[in-house]
Amino acid sequence: MAHASKQHWVGCPVRYAAGVFGDKWSFILLRDMLLHGKRYYGDFLASEEKISTNILADRLAKMVETGMFTRHIDPEKRSKVFYLPTAKARGLLPAFLAMMVWSTEYDEATEAPESFAKAFRDDPKASIHWYEQQIDRVNAGLPA
Amino acid sequence: MAHASKQHWVGCPVRYAAGVFGDKWSFILLRDMLLHGKRYYGDFLASEEKISTNILADRLAKMVETGMFTRHIDPEKRSKVFYLPTAKARGLLPAFLAMMVWSTEYDEATEAPESFAKAFRDDPKASIHWYEQQIDRVNAGLPA
DNA sequence: CTCCATACTTGCAAAACGCAAGTGAATGGT
DNA sequence: ACCATTCACTTGCGTTTTGCAAGTATGGAG
Numbered sequence: 001m002a003h004a005s006k007q008h009w010v011g012c013p014v015r016y017a018a019g020v021f022g023d024k025w026s027f028i029l030l031r032d033m034l035l036h037g038k039r040y041y042g043d044f045l046a047s048e049e050k051i052s053t054n055i056l057a058d059r060l061a062k063m064v065e066t067g068m069f070t071r072h073i074d075p076e077k078r079s080k081v082f083y084l085p086t087a088k089a090r091g092l093l094p095a096f097l098a099m100m101v102w103s104t105e106y107d108e109a110t111e112a113p114e115s116f117a118k119a120f121r122d123d124p125k126a127s128i129h130w131y132e133q134q135i136d137r138v139n140a141g142l143p144a
Numbered sequence: 145m146a147h148a149s150k151q152h153w154v155g156c157p158v159r160y161a162a163g164v165f166g167d168k169w170s171f172i173l174l175r176d177m178l179l180h181g182k183r184y185y186g187d188f189l190a191s192e193e194k195i196s197t198n199i200l201a202d203r204l205a206k207m208v209e210t211g212m213f214t215r216h217i218d219p220e221k222r223s224k225v226f227y228l229p230t231a232k233a234r235g236l237l238p239a240f241l242a243m244m245v246w247s248t249e250y251d252e253a254t255e256a257p258e259s260f261a262k263a264f265r266d267d268p269k270a271s272i273h274w275y276e277q278q279i280d281r282v283n284a285g286l287p288a
Numbered sequence: 289c290t291c292c293a294t295a296c297t298t299g300c301a302a303a304a305c306g307c308a309a310g311t312g313a314a315t316g317g318t
Numbered sequence: 319a320c321c322a323t324t325c326a327c328t329t330g331c332g333t334t335t336t337g338c339a340a341g342t343a344t345g346g347a348g
Contacts, residue, residue: 103157
């Protein structure tokens with residue numbers, strides 16, 4: 001059977017994921033990076049959840065450590081810093097979008113339109129590809 | 145376009161999810177409930193991550209509050225308590241499995257066999273259905 | 289050289305966590 | 319009926335993490 005020996009190993013992927021982004025602020029940063037096109041320190045700081053600067057610095061550093069983001073100095077204005085998502089971070093898109101569909105189902109106060117969940121359910125791969133392209137588009141507008 | 149007006153609303157589903165299970169111990173409890181067939185307080189306590197009893201009690205209560213688990217007294221031994229996953233918790237399976245596939249890709253030390261990721265990638269719906277059935281099977285073995 | 293913007297650091301109080309011990313209800317054995 | 323045990327939490331307390339406010343370091347404009 002394809003799913004044999006199910007019991008023990010499944011724990012670890014969950015624990016690994018929890019270790020990399022298993023806290024509220026990491027969720028928010030990943031959202032801002034993957035879905036909101038935020039790249040600069042100042043962009044992340046300006047999110048409506050009002051993250052404080054020490055936590056932001058800490059989480060950004062952790063994201064870099066865990067290979068989710070890379071850190072870059074803006075060559076056009078060297079006092080500014082931006083971050084880019086790695087393939088590892090982008091690889092979370094399917095899970096993230098699935099999670100968001102779940103939220104739209106169970107959060108009575110969701111602000112997401114039904115069209116989002118419908119699009120993902122109808123054709124997850126197309127939906128994921130669309131978000132990938134958005135990420136590429138944002139990145140293309142940044143300094144080399 | 146199906147994905148129009150993308151910017152603002154996507155934030156909220158992520159924040160909602162973070163609020164419900166956005167911490168390490170909630171990840172672990174959901175794993176144990178959805179994938180390891182654990183139902184009793186003592187089962188969760190015995191996980192290899194060594195959760196302490198106050199945190200376990202706190203998280204279980206929160207899961208009940210947020211409608212993820214329901215709490216039941218074992219009629220056959222009324223000093224024992226078990227929890228059952230609601231449809232809301234079960235609805236997280238697709239996101240959880242997608243997340244686990246991601247972990248198997250990026251965690252060098254993953255213990256998950258490649259067959260797991262392959263099965264999910266080949267046919268996600270079938271894979272999800274298989275885990276749903278496992279959940280039903282476990283639940284069927286519990287007192288009414 | 290001064291001023292401003294930007295990206296962090298630092299200090300400190302408050303909250304969350306984690307360990308160990310304690311409590312109370314339900315069983316089980318005699 | 320009595321007592322020890324199991325089970326599911328609670329409580330206390332020291333440690334760690336968080337969050338707010340203020341400070342610092344570097345870069346760039348004038």
